[in-house]
Amino acid sequence: MILFDFDYERAGTLEEAVALLARLQGDARALAGGTDLLPSMRMENIKPSLLVSLSAIAPQEPGLLADGSIRIDALSRLTALENSSLLRSKVPMLAESAHAVGGNQIRQMGTLGGNLCQEVRCLYLDQKHDYQFVAPCYKRGGECCYPFPRNTRDTCWSVYMSDIAPALIALDAQVEIVGEAANRRVRVEELYTGNGLRPLKLGHAELLRAVIIPPPPPAFGWGFHKSTVRGGLEFGMAVIAVALQLAEDGATCKDARVVIGAVREGPVRASAAEHSLRGTVLDQASLEQIAAEASKEVNPLPHHGFTKRHLMDNIRVYLRRTLAEALERALNPNPNDPRCGAA
């Protein structure tokens, strides 16, 4: 139950929605699936006076562009992503990351754009108890960060939990943004500020229209892993997405993208690990060493009861396994991947 009143408009097109959002100057929010926005409003983390519903805008089917890249409507439901035969054959990493999100109902409701634009999470922030009203934290306009009392006013160590963003960054995807004055296109990793107080580099009247994924290079392998406690209906403790490209000799790594999500204020690329992967002959020993480097480099924030040490160990072990999985896929291209099957 949401305890404050707000108004509601249903926009017919994205441009109409942008115009409405612009008129209200940050006091309005776009409503797509609502699986993140409405619980946040219930906890009164966000109190807009108008919701602009995008439910009347029908998403286009994912399509192949002339240059071989794939365009996915940002309003596509997550179930549409995991069940799309085009995506499962061309970008199975995206289908698997969509499959990893929340529970069945959440995936039926939630959209791709909404997943990318979700709020950061923190146990203290996400509670509707007296504490947040008596002693709000900086993100809610208070005077102290209670989970981390040494934090300064401009620091918020809440964690960005999207499962899909790391996969899209590893695939070097871009997003099309509709704005009031102009449309722009940015890489997915440029969407994130890295500051929990304002995690997205999106204006209040900007909406995502589509995600564009370039075609994979030859000798490409991917790996995706979401570390969880229960294995369903939960946010990840760490989300690992890896994309590898092998050189002609079939053993040396030519290019690599290693992205870790759900451990910092935005998805993080392990640049030093990517650098040491390039030109390295990939075997168990080198993968183990690089995974250990990456877990130090990422420097996870303790979140949701997991200590930093625990998360570093988790990233070290699962990054090694995910890298090995990506190598395996690069060596044996186009395997009929059973892990991508959706119920």
Place this chain on the structure above:
Amino acid sequence: MLDVSKHPKAAGGNTAVRTAARTRLISLCVNGQWHEVAVKPRNMLVEVIRDTIGLTGTKASCESGTCGACTVLVEGRSVLGCITLAVECDGKQIQTVEGLAEGEKLSTIQEAFLDQGAVQCGFCTPGMLMSATALLQRNPKPTRQDINKALEGNLCRCTGYNSIVDAVLQASGQGGIKPVMK
């Protein structure tokens, strides 16, 4: 085309003033019967189904999209009634747990839940039944793994899930009826 300049908040440019949100009349087709209800934008679907329409089979538990007790089918998709605005469902077909039985005769999935003892306290059961119905509609012969994945959004704190999965298997014609102690 929506004229944004006519929006009440857009006029003065003073966005700090909160006016009372308009109540609007929406129509919902719940279990084949149309209802015209007056709702505010902040009313959730589960509140309207339970409090306004009076079908209290659907349960509201966590009210934050975590437990799945409020699962209903909107246009055949299983959605969480506690994080769906009622105004979003204007003009849509909604099926709740009351729509499963035909009169006094329980549906196959409900009979299977009884046969397998898949109900203990019963609070999660309406949501479980709706999720299972949605699963069987799109996949009439699910495996145990499919059922686990389809029911992952529904929490049950009593049964340990095994009897629920058995019940869905039975309803899909793949499992025997557990012998009932007389």
